[in-house]
Amino acid sequence: MTNPTNRTIKIAFSILTIILASVTLLFAIVFVSRLTISYNSQGRYFDENTSTVYHKQAVIVYGLLFFMGLFLTMFTFYKTRKAFY
Numbered sequence: 001m002t003n004p005t006n007r008t009i010k011i012a013f014s015i016l017t018i019i020l021a022s023v024t025l026l027f028a029i030v031f032v033s034r035l036t037i038s039y040n041s042q043g044r045y046f047d048e049n050t051s052t053v054y055h056k057q058a059v060i061v062y063g064l065l066f067f068m069g070l071f072l073t074m075f076t077f078y079k080t081r082k083a084f085y
Contacts, residue, residue: 006083013080020076024069031062 034054037045043056 010080010083013076013083017073017076017080020069020073024066024073027062027066027069031059031066034059034062 037054039045039054039056045054045056046052047054
């Protein structure tokens with residue numbers, strides 16, 4: 001039989017891993033979509049449908065957020081797996 005504190009830690013780690021994986025997936029989708037846009041010589045892209053200007057500098061930020069999220073997700077997955085076994 002498991003300790004109630006241990007069970008709470010398992011649930012908390014599981015929820016945290018799911019949330020981090022979801023946020024990391026969101027950053028990955030935005031990163032890849034921004035990476036594939038064809039920017040002009042000034043580093044801008046104008047979307048006529050939504051009247052939005054996208055800047056090329058944002059690709060670096062989304063890439064950093066994606067890789068930081070990936071690292072944190074892998075770390076919490078490791079801690080979650082360690083809590084279960």
